[in-house]
Structure formats: structure tokens, C-alpha cells
Amino acid sequence: MNIWLVMLIAGLITFSMRFSFIYLFGRLHVPETLRKALHYVPPAVLSAIIFPELFLRDGHLSITLGNHRLLAGSIAVVVAYFTKNTLVTILVGMLALALLQVLF
Amino acid sequence: MNEQTKNFWAGVRAELPLLIGVFPFGMIYGALALNAGLSKFSSQMMSSIVFAGSSQFVTTQLVSEAAPGFVIVLTIAVVNLRHMLYSASLAPYLASLSTRWKILLSYLLTDEAYAPTIIQYEKAGLQPFTHWFLLGAGFALWFTWQVSTALGIFLGTAIPDSWSLDFALPLTFIAMVVPVLKNRPAIAAALSAGVVALVAYLLPYRLGIILAALVGIVVGTYLENTSHIEPVNELPIQANLRDSLDDSQTTKEQS
Numbered sequence: 001m002n003i004w005l006v007m008l009i010a011g012l013i014t015f016s017m018r019f020s021f022i023y024l025f026g027r028l029h030v031p032e033t034l035r036k037a038l039h040y041v042p043p044a045v046l047s048a049i050i051f052p053e054l055f056l057r058d059g060h061l062s063i064t065l066g067n068h069r070l071l072a073g074s075i076a077v078v079v080a081y082f083t084k085n086t087l088v089t090i091l092v093g094m095l096a097l098a099l100l101q102v103l104f
Numbered sequence: 105m106n107e108q109t110k111n112f113w114a115g116v117r118a119e120l121p122l123l124i125g126v127f128p129f130g131m132i133y134g135a136l137a138l139n140a141g142l143s144k145f146s147s148q149m150m151s152s153i154v155f156a157g158s159s160q161f162v163t164t165q166l167v168s169e170a171a172p173g174f175v176i177v178l179t180i181a182v183v184n185l186r187h188m189l190y191s192a193s194l195a196p197y198l199a200s201l202s203t204r205w206k207i208l209l210s211y212l213l214t215d216e217a218y219a220p221t222i223i224q225y226e227k228a229g230l231q232p233f234t235h236w237f238l239l240g241a242g243f244a245l246w247f248t249w250q251v252s253t254a255l256g257i258f259l260g261t262a263i264p265d266s267w268s269l270d271f272a273l274p275l276t277f278i279a280m281v282v283p284v285l286k287n288r289p290a291i292a293a294a295l296s297a298g299v300v301a302l303v304a305y306l307l308p309y310r311l312g313i314i315l316a317a318l319v320g321i322v323v324g325t326y327l328e329n330t331s332h333i334e335p336v337n338e339l340p341i342q343a344n345l346r347d348s349l350d351d352s353q354t355t356k357e358q359s
Binding site for chain 1: 149153156159176181193199200203209213215219271274277278280284285289290298302305306312313316322325
């Protein structure tokens with residue numbers, strides 16, 4: 001298959017998935033339970049992205065002090081909890097990682 | 105500044121920290137696509153036609169292995185499945201928009217545009233013009249992705265790995281998710297999804313994320329139903345939208 005055809009079909013499929021519920025929502029009856037469930041998409045999806053970034057190094061579980069990203073990420077969680085400030089959380093997290101990488 | 109412009113720039117601002125992490129990714133993608141044997145033009149066009157980071161990375165991998173076209177298409181479809189969750193999650197807030205708006209915002213709906221937008225929507229509730237927030241966040245990401253792809257194609261990766269700029273992405277997601285964890289069901293949803301994501305990491309095509317998210321959603325919803333607590337983030341639905349969202353009488357009055 002020609003690469004342009006591949007890109008076009010892949011682009012259409014990707015778009016259809018992004019469009020799917022946004023298009024259908026006003027047109028279908030959405031049960032209460034499902035709408036409740038949708039509120040758990042952000043914490044669930046974001047954690048599913050965050051955890052592997054922090055706990056896995058080269059595809060292996062790494063819960064040690066040598067895992068700088070886990071340490072820096074944990075510090076960021078604490079900072080986020082107390083400040084609720086995105087910029088401060090990112091700055092402290094990046095700084096923590098840089099320091100850990102330089103010092104250890 | 106009118107409400108539209110204000111919301112648009114609020115979206116751009118919310119997107120900024122994510123762009124720090126996205127920029128090097130875009131450059132790496134551009135460089136990899138070229139290495140895989142795609143032309144400069146098609147490498148760049150993939151960033152606007154498909155416009156989905158992780159599936160573009162997988163595609164370069166498959167192209168360099170000379171995988172058949174239908175395998176590439178199927179793989180991209182599976183890798184991007186999670187966007188249906190984002191679509192469902194944002195749908196209640198976009199229900200009243202014209203189809204033209206829905207098409208534009210759907211095209212721009214990536215992980216990085218979804219995250220700040222849903223956090224903002226759940227905090228502020230449904231208001232007129234908030235779709236401009238998603239437009240701002242989505243456009244800022246789209247623009248950055250195109251520019252960084254181009255730079256990757258023409259300059260190579262250029263940014264040293266040791267800068268760890270990619271770490272800005274999980275950090276931004278941490279900053280967004282922690283304030284949302286206000287009750288037991290939400291915390292349980294986050295923890296269970298995270299643990300499943302670790303266990304299911306070996307599943308191909310990022311399927312682990314979908315599985316993890318679904319487990320988290322089920323756990324959160326189940327706990328909410330059994331503990332009878334008031335949901336923190338009940339969607340404040342405007343009266344004029346209520347009919348389009350739910351034609352039965354199940355929508356509870358919150359006032």
C-alpha cells in the first residue's frame with residue numbers, strides 16, 4: 001500500500017475515534033451510570049500514563065533510590081498536593097531530577 | 105478582550121508546560137521518520153494528517169521494517185483507541201456545538217489537549233465559550249507539533265537526552281491529576297489504573313493504557329455507587345442543554 005494511502009486511512013480512523021462520542025452524545029440517550037463513569041476518565045487515564053513513566057526503567061519495574069524519576073515524581077506529587085500550582089510543580093520536579101542526576 | 109479570546113489564551117497558557125515536553129518528541133519523530141525512509145514531505149504531512157504522537161512513532165518503526173500497509177493502519181487504529189475515551193469524556197461539554205466546531209475540535213483532540221481541557225471543564229463547569237479553551241490548547245499543541253517535526257526533519261534531534269525535557273510531560277500530568285483526587289473513589293481509580301498500567305505495560309500497541317484506564321473507571325464508579333457519597337465533580341448542566349443531554353427525568357437538581 002502506498003504510504004500516502006496509509007496515512008490518509010490512518011488519519012481518517014484516528015479522526016473518527018476522536019469524533020465518535022463528541023458527535024453521538026447529543027443524539028443518544030446516555031445512561032446515568034455511564035455519565036458518572038466519565039468523571040473517572042481523567043484520574044484513570046492520567047495515572048495510567050504517569051505510573052509507567054515513574055516506575056519503569058527500560059521496561060523493568062524499578063522501586064529503588066537509584067530511580068531518579070520516581071523520586072523526582074514523588075516530590076512533584078507532594079508539591080502538587082500542597083501548592084495546587086502547575087508551574088511550581090513542574091519546576092520543582094525538573095529541578096529535583098536535574099539535581100539527582102548531577103549528585104548521584 | 106472578549107470571552108472567546110480570553111478562553112482561547114487560557115487554553116494556550118494551560119498547554120504551555122506540556123509543550124516543553126512535546127517539543128523534543130516532535131524533533132525525535134521528524135528525525136526518526138526520515139531515517140525510516142519516509143520523504144521529508146510525507147514525514148511532515150503525517151504530523152498533520154494523523155497528528156498523534158505515539159502512533160506516528162510506531163508507524164516509523166513499522167515503515168522501517170517494511171510492514172504491509174494494512175498492518176500499519178490497524179496498528180495506528182489500536183494505538184489511538186484511547187482517543188474514544190477522551191471523546192466520551194469531553195462530549196457532554198461540547199454537546200451544544202455545531203457540527204463544524206465538533207469536527208475542528210475532534211481533529212485537535214490529543215492526550216496533551218485533552219488533559220488540561222477536562223481539568224478546566226470539571227473545575228469551572230459548563231459555560232458559554234469554553235470550547236475556545238480546547239481550541240487554544242489544541243491549536244498550541246498542533247502548531248508546536250508541526251514546527252518541532254520540521255526542525256527534527258531538517259536539524260535532527262539536536263536536544264541532548266541528558267536535559268530530560270521529556271520529564272515535563274509526566275510532571276504536568278501529575279500537577280493536573282493530584283488536585284482532582286478529592287475523594288476515595290477518585291483516589292482508588294487513579295491507583296488501580298496506575299498499577300494495572302504497570303502490570304499491563306508489556307501489552308503491545310499501548311493497549312495497557314486502555315485496559316488500565318477502563319479498570320480505573322470501573323473501580324471509581326463502583327466505589328461511588330456503593331459508598332453513596334456525593335460526587336465532587338457533578339457536571340453543572342445548563343438548563344438549556346439538559347434536554348439534549350438527557351431526555352428522561354434522571355438528571356438530578358443540584359441546587
